[in-house]
Structure formats: C-alpha cells, structure tokens
Amino acid sequence: MKAVLKALILAGTIGICCTTAFAVGDPSGVGPYAVSSEVIKIASVTIPHVAYPVDIWSEVWYPTDLSKGPFPLVLVLHGNHGVCRLPGTTDDFCPADPPNCPAGYLQTPNHLGYGYFTHNLASWGYIVSSINANAINCRFYAIDDRGRLIQEHLRRWVAWNSAGGGPPIGTQFSEKVNLSKIALIGHSRGGEGVRAGYDYWRAEGDPPGIDIPAIFEIAPTDFQVPIQFNDTDADFSVALPGCDGDVSDNEGMRAYDRAQATREKIFPSSKAQQFVWGASHNFFNSEWSFDDANCYGADQTPITRPTQQKLGSVYFMGFIRTFIGGEDFEALFTKDQPPPPSVKTFVDDSYAESRGNVLLVDDFTTPKAPNVNNLGGANMATNLNVSACFGSACSNPPNLWLHDPVQHAAEMSWPKGGTGVPTWTEALSPGRTPISISGYKFLSFRVAEQNSSLNPPNPALLDFSVSLKDSKGRVTTVKLSTYKEIKFPVGSGDRKSILATARIPLAAFVPVDLTHIVEVSYVFNRRPRGAIYLSDFRFTP
Amino acid sequence: MGRTKLIFVIALLVLGTVAFALAGFRGANYTVRQVLASDPASGPSAPRVPALEFVVTSQDVFPARALDPILYVGKVELRQYRYADISNRTLVFTLFDWRKLEDDVPVYLQYGNDKRTRTDLPNFHIGMIKSH
Numbered sequence A: 001m002k003a004v005l006k007a008l009i010l011a012g013t014i015g016i017c018c019t020t021a022f023a024v025g026d027p028s029g030v031g032p033y034a035v036s037s038e039v040i041k042i043a044s045v046t047i048p049h050v051a052y053p054v055d056i057w058s059e060v061w062y063p064t065d066l067s068k069g070p071f072p073l074v075l076v077l078h079g080n081h082g083v084c085r086l087p088g089t090t091d092d093f094c095p096a097d098p099p100n101c102p103a104g105y106l107q108t109p110n111h112l113g114y115g116y117f118t119h120n121l122a123s124w125g126y127i128v129s130s131i132n133a134n135a136i137n138c139r140f141y142a143i144d145d146r147g148r149l150i151q152e153h154l155r156r157w158v159a160w161n162s163a164g165g166g167p168p169i170g171t172q173f174s175e176k177v178n179l180s181k182i183a184l185i186g187h188s189r190g191g192e193g194v195r196a197g198y199d200y201w202r203a204e205g206d207p208p209g210i211d212i213p214a215i216f217e218i219a220p221t222d223f224q225v226p227i228q229f230n231d232t233d234a235d236f237s238v239a240l241p242g243c244d245g246d247v248s249d250n251e252g253m254r255a256y257d258r259a260q261a262t263r264e265k266i267f268p269s270s271k272a273q274q275f276v277w278g279a280s281h282n283f284f285n286s287e288w289s290f291d292d293a294n295c296y297g298a299d300q301t302p303i304t305r306p307t308q309q310k311l312g313s314v315y316f317m318g319f320i321r322t323f324i325g326g327e328d329f330e331a332l333f334t335k336d337q338p339p340p341p342s343v344k345t346f347v348d349d350s351y352a353e354s355r356g357n358v359l360l361v362d363d364f365t366t367p368k369a370p371n372v373n374n375l376g377g378a379n380m381a382t383n384l385n386v387s388a389c390f391g392s393a394c395s396n397p398p399n400l401w402l403h404d405p406v407q408h409a410a411e412m413s414w415p416k417g418g419t420g421v422p423t424w425t426e427a428l429s430p431g432r433t434p435i436s437i438s439g440y441k442f443l444s445f446r447v448a449e450q451n452s453s454l455n456p457p458n459p460a461l462l463d464f465s466v467s468l469k470d471s472k473g474r475v476t477t478v479k480l481s482t483y484k485e486i487k488f489p490v491g492s493g494d495r496k497s498i499l500a501t502a503r504i505p506l507a508a509f510v511p512v513d514l515t516h517i518v519e520v521s522y523v524f525n526r527r528p529r530g531a532i533y534l535s536d537f538r539f540t541p
Numbered sequence B: 001m002g003r004t005k006l007i008f009v010i011a012l013l014v015l016g017t018v019a020f021a022l023a024g025f026r027g028a029n030y031t032v033r034q035v036l037a038s039d040p041a042s043g044p045s046a047p048r049v050p051a052l053e054f055v056v057t058s059q060d061v062f063p064a065r066a067l068d069p070i071l072y073v074g075k076v077e078l079r080q081y082r083y084a085d086i087s088n089r090t091l092v093f094t095l096f097d098w099r100k101l102e103d104d105v106p107v108y109l110q111y112g113n114d115k116r117t118r119t120d121l122p123n124f125h126i127g128m129i130k131s132h
Helices: A002-018 A110-122 A143-161 A189-204 A252-261 A305-323 B003-015
Strands: A035-045 A054-063 A071-077 A127-131 A177-187 A214-218 A235-241 A271-276 A347-352 A359-362 A379-382 A385-390 A408-414 A423-427 A442-449 A465-470 A475-479 A490-492 A494-496 A500-505 A517-523 A530-540 B029-038 B048-057 B069-073 B076-078 B081-083 B090-095 B105-111 B114-124
Touching (some): A035 A110, A054 A110, A071 A143, A127 A143, A143 A177, A143 A189, A177 A189, A189 A252, A214 A305, A235 A252, A252 A271, A252 A347, A271 A305, A347 A442, A347 A530, A379 A385, B069 B090
Parallel strands (some): A071 A127, A177 A214, A347 A500
Antiparallel strands (some): A359 A530, A423 A517, A442 A500, A442 A530, A465 A475, A465 A517, A490 A494, B048 B090, B069 B076, B069 B105
C-alpha cells in the first residue's frame, strides 16, 4: 500500500511535468555579458604528428569584462570545404597547396560561419574560439590532423591562461579561462576531428591539467579509418541533418551508438542525438553557400538557412549551457518537454543516460539473444517474428540499417500467422523473481519502423502498447504514441530506419507496484500488421 | 574590361559548374603516368619512390566536401589525392602499391559511399601508362 501511495505521488508529480505542454525555455538568446571578439593568428606552425605547417588561427568571442572570469572555453572546428574564393563571391575552391591561394583569390573564412551562435554563447559567460583549419582542408582524410590541431589549440590555451600568458596575445586571458570546463563543437569532418582531438588528449594526457566534459558534433563524418574515435567519457550530442546531401548516410549516428553502448571509465555522462527533418549539411555554416539539401524523397520539407541556424543555436547553446554551465535545458535532449517554438521542424531524438546509472534490461547483445535478456530473464514472443541482429544483418534493402555494428536490435514483425495478440514479453530476472524499479523514473527504449509494406506509409505514426506487470498480477498498459512520435523511415526507394528513444515515465504505470515488477511487455495491438526494430530497454533515472 | 567586371564574368562561369555533380561528372576522363613521389604514409622525410598518378579531369568542379573522392581501378581503391590547381577540375590520385593493378579493368570515381556521384570512366589498360 505504501508503495502504491508512493507511486501515486510520483505519478502526480510527473504528470504535472510531462503531460502539460510547457516547452523548454529557449537558450539561444543574448545573455548578460557584453561581448568582444578578436583574431588570434600565428602563421605556419609545426604541430606534432602533422606533416605540413598549419596556422594557429581562430576568432575568439569572449565577455568584454574578463574580470568576472574564469570562464569556460568552447572550441569550434569547421569541416572540409574549399579554402579560396574570388573577392565578392562565395564559391570556394581548393588550391594545389592549401591554404595558400593563387593571386586574386582570398582565403575563405570557414571558421566565421558559426557566428550565428558563437556571439550569443559568449554573452552567457563563455570564451568561444572558432578555429580556422584551412591548412587541413582540401586534403584526403586528415581527421587525425584535425585532432592534432585541436590538441595544439588546447596546449595554446593552457599557455594563454597561465600567469605569464603567451604569444601573440600576452596575458589578455591569463587566469581568465576555466580549463576544467572545456567543450568541443565540430561540424562535418570537424565533428570527427574534435572527437579525435578529445581521444588524443585522453590517451596522451596532453595537455595536462584540463578537462573536456562536453562534445557536440554537427553532421559529422565517421570514417573510422584507420582509427575509430569515440566520445565515451564526455557528455555528448550529435545533430544529424535529415536532408544531408553530403554525409548522406548520417554516419554520425554510429558515434552515438558507440557512445551510448559503452560504460564510461571516468566520467558518467549523457548521450543525445537529434535527427533534424529538413536540415541540410551546409546550412549549419553560414559561409558555405551551396545548398546541398537532398531529402531523398518527399517526406521532408527542406528548411531555410535562418530556420536551421536558429535550431542550431537552440541545440548547441542549450547543450553547452546545460552540460558545461549547469543550467537546465536538458529536456531539449530528453524531449520530456517539447522544444521551444523557435525550433520549427520535427526533431527525432535519441537520448541515453550514463550506462552506469541505468538498469539495462535488453540490448540484444547476450549470447542467447533474443531469447534471454541482459538481466538473465526469459523473453517470450506471441504471434510475432523476432530475430536479433546487428550490422549488415539488420539491413534488408529497400530497408537501410546504417547503425554502428555495436548497435544490436530485435527485428520484429507481426502477425506471425498464429493466433493471439502479437506480444513481446521480457521477464526482469531469471525465474521471474520480482525486482524493484522504484529508484528509476523512466522506461526507455529505442525503436524504429522498418521500410516494410507491413507498415502504413507516411504520415501514419507507429503505435503499440507497453505494459508493466507486478508480482500480484496487476498490469498497467500505456500507449507509445502518448509519449513518442515514430514516423515511417525517411527516404525514397531505400529508406533509413533510424532508432529513436521513447521515454515513458514509470509513474504512468501506477497502480502497478514498482517495487515488485516481474515483466515488461510490448503489445502490438494497435495495427493488424507491422515491422519494427526495438532495442535498448532500460530503466533510467 | 574593368577588374570588377572581369571578376563578375569569372564568377558567373564558376557558378555554372561549382555545384555537386549529383549524376556523375561531365566529360570525365583520365590519364596515367609514372612518377617519383614520397608516400606521406611513410613519414614527412620519406624517400621518393616510383608511383603511378591517375590524373582525372572533368568539365565539372570536383567539390571539397566531407566525403573524399575515391578512384576505383578494378579491385584497387585510390584514396590519396590532391587538387592539381585552383580550377578544381583535375584531381591527381597517387598509387604507390601499383603492382596490384590488373589489365583491362573498369574504372570509376565516387565520393565516399555517395552513389549519386559515381562516374564511370574508360577501362584501365596497362598500356595507358606514360613513363616520365
């Protein structure tokens, strides 16, 4: 009775929070600090492990009154793009010897393309340095070189923050930088590049005396050749443009898959992913003029550059202000509340708390998957086809599965041809011994539709029921669609099935006794037939 | 013609061809030559060794984008490339392990896994190699 009462109180609390339509506040506005900016440039520097000279060059936005510091540091890194343009034009080209442009051409200010959020971010008390990586552009691969450039900028900031400062800016930033709160933001190859820089810093401890607790990647590459870079021990978010005409396989999702599947060694951290409908690759950089939007079909409507940059400002600034600044915009990433009205397109989210803070029920990686889950409980299918898969085994053209091989899932379709309501049930322990999940707040799982004729096409949304059963046989069932909008895979012909996270407040399952739960069931009773992927069942804080 | 006008004309010419070639690169072709080159994978002071350069030209610009262009010559993938000049209509792919090449094999260029950019080129024949 006590447990039921407790659950009712929790239900009431969460009900107030989540069923009302209060949107998350908009973090992208101008903050209290006046902002100055400055160019820092040292030409042709030799950087360890890089075979050619690179400029140490950045535009830095910072609170004009640095006496209020020290302030967190945010490094921003652009991606691969032409580095030379004719005066008065915005079409960019590659010289034979980057970044040296022939006579008559100017260097493209690729690093200035993020001013739409760097200025406002600085006004909230951040030193934001957008790095010019033109010397690394127009070359094959060069992800490692980008990582080394990040590492060199970190070394320079350690020097600039020291009492004695360092050239070329002297003591301007001496003791004004909070080196334990550094964030990295990278776009395109710059996304994988900041990940590389983070990994080099972690592995080599160079430079010492700093910490990098947060990384945001925008439409990143994930070449993984010859090295796989990961974001394990940082709060991490990745934005995937739905109409990315360049990194068209949205391979940044693989960085998320690996991050959320790995238990951190040092720093418990959250992982997030936003698949942004209608967004292009290039519009996140205002200097990249060519509209590369390719939505691969008519499902999505391309969004304008101002709309996309506003959305970018919301998510990039919201991430930094939450995970570096300690403010509360986390619901932008959990989607426990709707995004602010300035986000004018559909954003499909994945979110995972630190692997160490959740109770993992099933990610279909056990040797006996899909029959036995991570808790050792038995799984049972009724009138349902189920198989566990990962990597290319999950992909059945025209259904594309582009996730990292570390991401396992259950392929499910119904009906199997038998009788009974198609249902997938997971016992939460061997022998169905009841367990308590009262210390958690959400049931979380990842789900995607398959590009299958078993599913109705857009705009129909996926729906099914989820239930919890306690040791006294009480069952509470809720509808997925109350908490998550799952759309048909995007594309044309071949379509991409991208897992998104559904989070259902456990309070919604009252009156089941959350201290004595025996099983969770997914009941496919809202469509006569269907085909989906499911994975990553977790109880989360 | 004034300088501004000249720049405007050049810009117009450039604009016509700078966009991604989404259905392949128009008029693409290539030549093959023997050279002596240093393999960057062997370090900054690597000695110059015999190599082959596949010089791929097109009427369209080869854009710098997140994905790299890759030249497929039969079973051999050429990933190491450079831009020949600012026109960006010539890419030079260098192959150090050229003994793996086979005669009379299909050749195509593609950016990463973006199949929209696949551009089929004439088959490669050993006899196409020009000595320096």
